[in-house]
Amino acid sequence: MTNWFACIALPQSRIDALLSDSTPEQRRALLAENFGHWHRDVQRVLDAGRDREFLFHQLEVLAPLGSFVNGRTALIGDAAHAMAPFLGRGACEAILDGEAMGRIAMARHGLPLRNAALRSASALTRRRSRS
Ligand SMILES: Cc1cc2nc3c(=O)[nH]c(=O)nc-3n(C[C@H](O)[C@H](O)[C@H](O)COP(=O)(O)OP(=O)(O)OC[C@H]3O[C@@H](n4cnc5c(N)ncnc54)[C@H](O)[C@@H]3O)c2cc1C
Numbered sequence: 001m002t003n004w005f006a007c008i009a010l011p012q013s014r015i016d017a018l019l020s021d022s023t024p025e026q027r028r029a030l031l032a033e034n035f036g037h038w039h040r041d042v043q044r045v046l047d048a049g050r051d052r053e054f055l056f057h058q059l060e061v062l063a064p065l066g067s068f069v070n071g072r073t074a075l076i077g078d079a080a081h082a083m084a085p086f087l088g089r090g091a092c093e094a095i096l097d098g099e100a101m102g103r104i105a106m107a108r109h110g111l112p113l114r115n116a117a118l119r120s121a122s123a124l125t126r127r128r129s130r131s
Contacts, residue, residue, distance in 0.1 A: 004045060005085050007059065008034050015058055027054050059084060076101065 008030070010018075018027065028046075031054065035042055068080040077094030 006031065006035060007084070007086055018056055019058065022056075024053055027056060074101065 018030070028050070031046055035046060062082070065075070065080065068075045076097035078090055080097065081093065083090045083093070
């Protein structure tokens with residue numbers, strides 16, 4: 001199994017129409033209009049999905065959080081720093097967040113995690129997710 005995705009910038013009114021009442025043919029036409037002139041291998045991928053349903057989702061850009069920690073609660077992974085799909089690294093970042101939490105807890109503060117440890121981990125993971 002594999003998956004692919006493409007990102008298209010559209011006015012909100014067009015997105016609303018696509019998500020509410022577009023037909024599969026209209027959705028495929030939108031893909032062809034935007035990517036049909038790309039490399040022939042892209043064309044082959046589009047052709048391969050001719051009889052299939054495509055999923056459309058709206059992407060939103062959110063303001064970055066000032067901290068991933070509130071008291072004894074820490075956000076990691078997508079909850080802390082959801083990423084655009086074309087970055088292809090959300091899962092990698094979630095794993096690294098977990099590793100950072102474990103490393104800081106073990107090295108400096110012992111278990112269970114104390115607030116200071118969570119703040120250290122937050123600073124580390126926030127720096128990385130913004131780079
Ligand atoms: C199509 C697609 C392709 C992707 N490709 C890549 C890729 O190539 N490389 C990459 O690194 N990343 C990729 N990602 C991103 C990656 O999947 C995410 O960044 C990653 O799964 C985030 O992990 P997470 O543990 O933070 O969140 P999630 O994997 O979303 O886990 C959260 C879990 O919490 C559960 N949950 C939610 N609410 C509650 C609740 N109230 N109570 C209990 N449980 C709850 C959910 O059911 C879910 O199991 C892709 C994502 C998508 C959608």
